[in-house]
Amino acid sequence: xxxxxxxxxxxxxxxxxxxxxxxxxxxxxxxxxxxxxxxxxxxxxxxxxxxxxxxxxxxxxxxxxxxxxxxxxxxxxxxxxxxxxxxxxxxxxxxxxxxxxxxxxxxxxxxxxxxxxxxxxxxxxxxxxxxxxxxxxxxxxxxxxxxxxxxxxxxxxxxxxxxxxxxxxxxxxxxxxxxxxxxxxxxxxxxxxxxxxxxxxxxxxxxxxxxxxxxxxxxxxxxxxxxxxxxxxxxxxxxxxxxxxxxxxxxxxxxxxxxxxxxxxxxxxxxxxxxxxxxxxxxxxxxxxxxxxxxxxxxxxxxxxxxxxxxxxxxxxxxxxxxxxxxxxxxxxxxxxxxxxxxxxxxxxxxxxxxxxxxxxxxxxxxxxxxxxxxxxxxxxxxxxxxxxxxxxxxxxxxxxxxxxxxxxxxxxxxxxxxxxxxxxxxxxxxxxxxxxxxxxxxxxxxxxxxxxxx
Numbered sequence: 001x002x003x004x005x006x007x008x009x010x011x012x013x014x015x016x017x018x019x020x021x022x023x024x025x026x027x028x029x030x031x032x033x034x035x036x037x038x039x040x041x042x043x044x045x046x047x048x049x050x051x052x053x054x055x056x057x058x059x060x061x062x063x064x065x066x067x068x069x070x071x072x073x074x075x076x077x078x079x080x081x082x083x084x085x086x087x088x089x090x091x092x093x094x095x096x097x098x099x100x101x102x103x104x105x106x107x108x109x110x111x112x113x114x115x116x117x118x119x120x121x122x123x124x125x126x127x128x129x130x131x132x133x134x135x136x137x138x139x140x141x142x143x144x145x146x147x148x149x150x151x152x153x154x155x156x157x158x159x160x161x162x163x164x165x166x167x168x169x170x171x172x173x174x175x176x177x178x179x180x181x182x183x184x185x186x187x188x189x190x191x192x193x194x195x196x197x198x199x200x201x202x203x204x205x206x207x208x209x210x211x212x213x214x215x216x217x218x219x220x221x222x223x224x225x226x227x228x229x230x231x232x233x234x235x236x237x238x239x240x241x242x243x244x245x246x247x248x249x250x251x252x253x254x255x256x257x258x259x260x261x262x263x264x265x266x267x268x269x270x271x272x273x274x275x276x277x278x279x280x281x282x283x284x285x286x287x288x289x290x291x292x293x294x295x296x297x298x299x300x301x302x303x304x305x306x307x308x309x310x311x312x313x314x315x316x317x318x319x320x321x322x323x324x325x326x327x328x329x330x331x332x333x334x335x336x337x338x339x340x341x342x343x344x345x346x347x348x349x350x351x352x353x354x355x356x357x358x359x360x361x362x363x364x365x366x367x368x369x370x371x372x373x374x375x376x377x378x379x380x381x382x383x384x385x386x387x388x389x390x391x392x393x394x395x396x397x398x399x400x401x402x403x404x405x406x407x408x409x410x411x412x413x414x415x416x417x418x419x420x421x422x423x424x425x426x427x428x429x430x431x432x433x434x435x436x437x438x439x440x441x442x443x444x445x446x447x448x449x450x451x452x453x454x455x
Contacts, residue, residue, distance in 0.1 A: 072281035100225035163191035226255035231277025238269035267298035316342030325399030330450035337448035380417030
């Protein structure tokens with residue numbers, strides 16, 4: 001997105017001092033808040049209160065104010081954050097974001113990456129004003145919201161058409177988020193923009209380098225700016241999967257920026273992204289990078305024999321053991337041991353609809369259960385979450401690395417979607433701050449698993 005830097009020094013709230021964005025002959029020039037916004041540029045000098053060629057700074061950059069109308073812009077927003085406590089310096093640094101801004105009739109849409117916000121635009125006392133404007137995120141603030149934003153269109157080359165956009169506003173008080181400390185701040189924003197000539201691009205949320213998909217969680221992609229509502233994105237390859245909108249039924253005509261699938265993918269699949277659509281300025285959507293996405297190779301199918309035979313069908317570090325320390329196998333001669341995240345591949349042989357297994361958690365320190373289990377059927381869309389109880393009954397193990405273990409925990413799930421292949425993912429709960437001792441401890445938790453079967 002192109003960036004432009006120029007000062008906007010405006011002593012009056014709109015255009016040249018006292019000027020209306022409408023010509024005197026325009027019946028909407030002073031009709032108040034209900035007046036619609038048209039698309040024509042300003043006429044002769046008298047239509048702008050004699051402001052043609054103004055160089056006093058009231059239009060920012062020496063151009064003259066002109067009618068805004070329906071249009072699309074590449075915008076740079078400069079944010080500043082003042083402390084809401086008088087006399088206290090703000091600890092939040094200034095920030096900058098680029099985004100797209102489009103005015104279509106009485107609606108303004110702004111957005112970048114996965115964020116899209118719309119706001120009504122009306123003529124109030126001759127000024128072009130957007131109300132209840134939500135801005136794309138900056139730094140770590142909770143939200144950025146302006147009750148009113150006055151937009152100024154500027155003709156800097158004298159051809160009668162707007163070629164620069166400017167605005168500024170003080171936003172509602174908000175606070176920073178993240179960690180255990182937050183600050184209340186009063187943000188302000190200054191906008192500068194040029195006509196939109198940027199090409200919208202589609203990006204996977206998992207990043208440019210990470211091209212391997214977790215079968216249970218599919219893929220999410222977003223566009224660099226809002227797209228027209230008829231944009232279509234899909235995965236093609238091993239299967240063709242439409243990446244529908246995350247919202248259930250978005251309002252017809254609403255711009256979009258997020259796409260994804262909740263379909264559980266098979267192991268060993270290969271796909272490419274395909275996309276068709278345009279941004280609100282009419283530029284065709286591009287996919288960057290043109291990457292190939294895969295799911296991990298199929299580890300095979302694990303036999304439902306209580307782990308008494310050969311280990312096959314487990315993706316991730318795991319082994320068959322007779323026990324750990326003084327704790328024997330949960331059932332029979334062997335149990336499955338893992339101290340990492342794993343995915344187990346089972347197959348139905350008929351109409352089995354119930355999953356069961358038992359596990360004991362081995363703790364390196366504090367006796368807290370930090371693991372979680374996700375279960376789904378390939379081709380389905382429901383991922384079930386199984387969590388262990390919060391009151392384990394620890395037992396000493398005599399093992400130096402894992403000195404205590406929980407009692408035997410029972411896990412059960414009802415599978416209500418058809419499909420032959422069932423995936424069970426056993427993983428650690430996400431750690432948001434790797435510096436916490438808690439995070440280091442929970443990563444070391446291990447499980448002994450047995451009696452895994454479909455019934």
